[in-house]
Amino acid sequence: MSSFSWVKEFRASRSRQRMMQLLLRVTIGILAGIYALFPVVFIISSSMDPANSLAYSRFVPRNASPVNYQRLLSNPIYPYPRWMLNSIKVSSTSSVLAVFLTALSAYAFSRFRFRGRRPLLLTVFLIQVFPNTLAMVALFLLIQQIGYYIPSLGLNTHGGLILVYLGGVLGFNTWLMKGFFDSIPRDLDESAMIDGASHWQAFRHVVLPLVRPILAVVGILTFIGTYGDYVLARVLIQSKEDFTLAVGLYTLVATQYTQQWGVFAAGALIGALPIMVVFLFLQDQLVSGLTRGAVRG
Amino acid sequence: MNTVKVRARGAFRPLAFFLEAIPRIAPRLLGLAVVNAFALWFLYQLVIDGVWFLSAAISIIALGINVIFLREHLYPFRWLSPGLVFMVLMVAYPVLFTVYTAFTNYGDGHLLTKPQAIRVLEKEQYLPEGAPTYQWTAFRSPSGEYVLWLVADNGETLLARPSEPAQKVTPGQADVGPLGEDGIPQSIKGYQRLSRVDSVRFLSELGKLAFGQAPNTIKINTLDQAAQYQQQYVYDKKQNALVDRATGTVYHADDTEGVFVSSDGQALRPGYQVLVGWENFQRLLASPALRGPFIRVFIWTVAFGLLSALLTFVLGLFLALVFDDPAVPARKLFRSVLVIPYAVPGFISILIWVGMLNPELGVISTALQKLLGWSPPWFSDPWWTKAGVLLVNLWLGYPYMMLVCSGALQAIPDELYEAAEIDGASAWQRFWNITLPLLLISVGPLLIGCFAFNFNNFVVIYLFNRGGPPMADAMTPAGHTDILISYTFRLAFASRRGADFGYAATITTVIFLVVAIITAFNFRYTKVWEEVSESV
Numbered sequence: 001m002s003s004f005s006w007v008k009e010f011r012a013s014r015s016r017q018r019m020m021q022l023l024l025r026v027t028i029g030i031l032a033g034i035y036a037l038f039p040v041v042f043i044i045s046s047s048m049d050p051a052n053s054l055a056y057s058r059f060v061p062r063n064a065s066p067v068n069y070q071r072l073l074s075n076p077i078y079p080y081p082r083w084m085l086n087s088i089k090v091s092s093t094s095s096v097l098a099v100f101l102t103a104l105s106a107y108a109f110s111r112f113r114f115r116g117r118r119p120l121l122l123t124v125f126l127i128q129v130f131p132n133t134l135a136m137v138a139l140f141l142l143i144q145q146i147g148y149y150i151p152s153l154g155l156n157t158h159g160g161l162i163l164v165y166l167g168g169v170l171g172f173n174t175w176l177m178k179g180f181f182d183s184i185p186r187d188l189d190e191s192a193m194i195d196g197a198s199h200w201q202a203f204r205h206v207v208l209p210l211v212r213p214i215l216a217v218v219g220i221l222t223f224i225g226t227y228g229d230y231v232l233a234r235v236l237i238q239s240k241e242d243f244t245l246a247v248g249l250y251t252l253v254a255t256q257y258t259q260q261w262g263v264f265a266a267g268a269l270i271g272a273l274p275i276m277v278v279f280l281f282l283q284d285q286l287v288s289g290l291t292r293g294a295v296r297g
Numbered sequence: 298m299n300t301v302k303v304r305a306r307g308a309f310r311p312l313a314f315f316l317e318a319i320p321r322i323a324p325r326l327l328g329l330a331v332v333n334a335f336a337l338w339f340l341y342q343l344v345i346d347g348v349w350f351l352s353a354a355i356s357i358i359a360l361g362i363n364v365i366f367l368r369e370h371l372y373p374f375r376w377l378s379p380g381l382v383f384m385v386l387m388v389a390y391p392v393l394f395t396v397y398t399a400f401t402n403y404g405d406g407h408l409l410t411k412p413q414a415i416r417v418l419e420k421e422q423y424l425p426e427g428a429p430t431y432q433w434t435a436f437r438s439p440s441g442e443y444v445l446w447l448v449a450d451n452g453e454t455l456l457a458r459p460s461e462p463a464q465k466v467t468p469g470q471a472d473v474g475p476l477g478e479d480g481i482p483q484s485i486k487g488y489q490r491l492s493r494v495d496s497v498r499f500l501s502e503l504g505k506l507a508f509g510q511a512p513n514t515i516k517i518n519t520l521d522q523a524a525q526y527q528q529q530y531v532y533d534k535k536q537n538a539l540v541d542r543a544t545g546t547v548y549h550a551d552d553t554e555g556v557f558v559s560s561d562g563q564a565l566r567p568g569y570q571v572l573v574g575w576e577n578f579q580r581l582l583a584s585p586a587l588r589g590p591f592i593r594v595f596i597w598t599v600a601f602g603l604l605s606a607l608l609t610f611v612l613g614l615f616l617a618l619v620f621d622d623p624a625v626p627a628r629k630l631f632r633s634v635l636v637i638p639y640a641v642p643g644f645i646s647i648l649i650w651v652g653m654l655n656p657e658l659g660v661i662s663t664a665l666q667k668l669l670g671w672s673p674p675w676f677s678d679p680w681w682t683k684a685g686v687l688l689v690n691l692w693l694g695y696p697y698m699m700l701v702c703s704g705a706l707q708a709i710p711d712e713l714y715e716a717a718e719i720d721g722a723s724a725w726q727r728f729w730n731i732t733l734p735l736l737l738i739s740v741g742p743l744l745i746g747c748f749a750f751n752f753n754n755f756v757v758i759y760l761f762n763r764g765g766p767p768m769a770d771a772m773t774p775a776g777h778t779d780i781l782i783s784y785t786f787r788l789a790f791a792s793r794r795g796a797d798f799g800y801a802a803t804i805t806t807v808i809f810l811v812v813a814i815i816t817a818f819n820f821r822y823t824k825v826w827e828e829v830s831e832s833v
Binding site for chain 2: 018021022025026028029032033035036037039040042043100101102104105107108109112114117118120121122124125126127129130131132133134135136137138139140141142145148149163164166167168170171174179224227228230231235246249250253261264265268271272275276279280283
C-alpha cells in the first residue's frame with residue numbers, strides 16, 4: 001500500500017511540474033510575441049496618429065484618423081505612389097524574367113546529359129557565394145559604361161537595375177528549380193517526344209504545367225528579394241522620380257525623420273503589407289525554399 | 298547509322314540536303330546575325346574608347362553564343378545561354394573587373410581611358426596672337442541651332458556653321474538671301490536673324506559653341522567680336538605626348554601615373570586610368586592614414602558577423618526548444634507570430650527601429666528615460682551604436698534560425714533522449730550532449746552562411762546610422778559601425794574627397810578573399826559540398 005501512494009504522489013508532482021513547465025513555455029512565448037510584434041503594432045498606431053510627430057506617437061493614438069495616409073499620397077516633394085509603382089515595376093519584371101531564364105536553365109540541367117554539365121552546375125552553385133551587391137563599384141561602372149552607348153540601360157534607368165538584379169538571382173534559383181524538375185518523371189516528356197514533340201514543345205506543354213509551384217516560389221522569392229534591395233537601387237538610381245521604395249522611403253526618413261513620423265509609418269505599412277501577406281500565406285513553400293542554404297537577402 | 302540510311306535511300310545529294318536545311322536553320326542564322334551586328338557595333342565603340350576589359354567580356358560572350366548556336370552537339374547549351382549571358386556579364390565580369398580595378402588608379406581625376414582623355418583634351422582651344430577677328434551676326438533655327446555671319450576686318454564675309462568648315466558665300470546664292478542695308482543677309486533659309494537684344498539673351502549659349510571645323514574653329518568672344526580659335530593640344534603618337542600649340546610645351550604621357558606632364562612638372566587635367574600594380578594594396582597595409590581605419594573596420598566586420606550569427610542562433614534555438622513540446626497550447630499561433638519579423642521587408646523594419654530608438658523622441662528611449670532616468674545614446678556613442686545595430690539585427694534574424702532549428706530538432710530521433718533519460722541524464726546534459734551536437738551537423742553550414750551574410754550586411758549598417766558615428770581621428774572617412782562593404786561604399790560614392798574606385802575595389806577584393814575562405818572552410822568541414830556534388 002505504502003509503495004502505491006508513493007507512486008501516486010510522484011505522478012501528481014510530475015504532472016504539477018509538467019503544468020509549471022507548460023506555463024513557463026507559454027509565458028516565454030507571450031514575451032517573445034510582444035518582442036516580435038512590438039514594432040509592427042507601433043507602426044500601425046503611429047500611422048493612424050494625426051500628430052505625425054515621433055514626439056507624440058504613443059501606443060493607442062488619440063483621435064485615430066487616416067490623415068497620414070492622405071498626406072502620404074498627396075505629398076509633391078516625396079512622390080510615394082511613384083516609388084511604389086517603380087518598385088512593383090522593377091520587381092515584377094525581374095521576377096518574370098528570372099523565372100523564364102531559370103526555367104530554361106533548369107530544364108537543360110535536369111533533362112540533358114552533356115559534357116561540361118557537372119562543372120557548370122557546380123560553378124553556378126559557387127558563383128552565388130559572391131552576392132553581386134559586393135561588386136557594387138564594378139556594377140556601377142559597368143552600367144555607366146553601357147549607358148554611354150545604350151542610354152536606356154544606363155545609370156538612373158530601371159532597365160539597368162533590372163539587368164543587374166537578373167544577374168544576381170539566377171544562381172540559387174537555378175538550383176532550387178533544377179531539384180524540382182528532377183522530381184518530375186522523365187518518362188512524361190520522353191513519351192511526348194516519341195510522339196514527335198520537339199524539346200521545346202515537351203518543355204512548354206508537358207513539363208512547365210507540372211512545375212508551376214516552383215515557378216511561383218522562384219517568382220515570389222525574386223520579387224521579395226529585389227523589392228527589399230537597397231544597395232543596388234541606391235547606387236544605380238539617382239533621381240528622386242525613379243527611386244524604388246527602399247531608397248525613397250529612406251530619403252523621406254533621413255531628411256525629416258521626427259517631423260514626418262506618421263507619414264513614414266503609413267508609407268512603411270503600405271510598403272510592407274503586400275510582402276507580409278504573401279509571405280505569411282505561402283510561408284511553408286517559401287521557407288522550405290529559403291532554408292535550403294540561403295539567408296534572406 | 299545515319300549515313301547508312303541516307304545511302305540506302307539513294308545517292309547523297311549535298312544541294313538537296315542544303316536546301317532542305319535552310320528553313321530549319323534560317324531563323325537561327327537570322328537571330329545570330331542580329332546578335333552579331335549588335336555585338337560588333339558595341340565592340341566598335343568600346344574599342345575606340347579603349348575600354349578593353351569590357352570589350353574582352355563582350356567578345357567572349359558573343360563568340361560563345363555563336364559557337365553554341367552553330368555546333369549541333371552543343372544543343373543543351375542553347376537552353377542555358379540566356380542565363381549564362383547574365384551570369385557572365387553581371388556576376389563573373391564584375392568580380393573580375395573589381396580585382397582588375399584594384400590594380401588601377403581609377404577614380405576622380407582618372408575616370409577616363411587614355412583615348413577618351415586625349416579626345417577631351419584635344420577639344421581645348423586657345424586664341425593665337427594675331428588671329429583673325431570678325432564681327433558676327435547670329436541666325437537661329439526654330440530648333441535652337443545657330444549659324445554665324447562673319448565680317449572680317451578686311452571686309453571679307455564668311456558663313457560658319459558648327460562642325461563644318463567656314464566658307465565664303467555669295468549673297469543671293471544657296472540658302473543665303475540678299476544683303477540688307479547693313480551688309481548682312483536679311484535671311485538664311487531655315488534660320489531667323491537674331492536682333493541685338495536676342496543676341497544678348499542667347500550669348501551664354503552661343504559662347505559655348507564652336508563654329509567652323511577643327512583645327513580652325515571660330516568662337517564668340519564678346520558681343521561684338523568673334524575670333525578664330527585653334528586647337529590647343531595635339532596628340533603626337535610618336536612622342537606619346539600632347540603638344541601645346543600655344544606655347545610649344547610637350548606634355549609627355551606618364552603611363553605609370555596616368556597623366557600628361559611637361560618636363561617642368563605641369564600636369565594636364567583630366568588624367569587617365571593606368572595600372573598601378575600593388576600600390577593600392579600597399580597603401581591599405583602600409584600607409585598609417587589608411588591602415589588604422591581599415592584594421593578597425595575589419596575587426597568590427599568580423600565581430601559583427603560572428604555576434605549576429607551567434608545571437609540569432611541562441612535566441613532562435615531557444616524559442617525552437619520552447620515550442621518543440623507538442624503539448625504547448627496554441628503552438629502554431631505562437632510560431633506564426635514569432636515569424637512575423639521575417640515577413641517584413643528588412644529596410645522597413647530597420648527604419649522603424651531607428652525611429653523607436655531615437656534618443657530624444659523614440660518610444661524605447663522615452664520609456665527607459667521614465668523608468669531609469671537615463672537612456673543610451675544609441676546613435677552618437679560608438680559602443681551603444683554597435684549594441685543597437687546588433688539588437689536590430691537580432692530582431693531581423695532570429696526567425697530564420699528558429700525555423701531552421703525547429704526543422705532540425707524534429708529530425709533528432711526520440712530514442713536518443715529516452716536512452717539518455719534511462720541513464721539518468723539531466724535535461725541540461727541531454728541538451729549539451731545530444732541536442733546541440735546533432736543540431737550543429739545540419740545547422741552548422743547555415744550558421745556559417747549566416748556569418749557570411751552578415752559579414753556583408755550593408756543594409757542594416759547603413760540604414761541604422763550610415764556606419765557612424767564617424768571615427769574622429771581617421772584620415773579617411775570611416776565610421777565606428779562601418780563594415781567593409783559600407784566602408785567601400787563610402788570610398789566610392791559618398792566621400793567628399795571624390796570617388797576612389799581603385800581603393801574601394803581593393804577593399805572589395807579583400808572581401809572576396811574572406812568570402813572565398815569562409816566558403817572553402819564551409820565545404821572542407823561540413824558535408825555541404827558532398828551533398829551538392831551528389832545532387833548534381
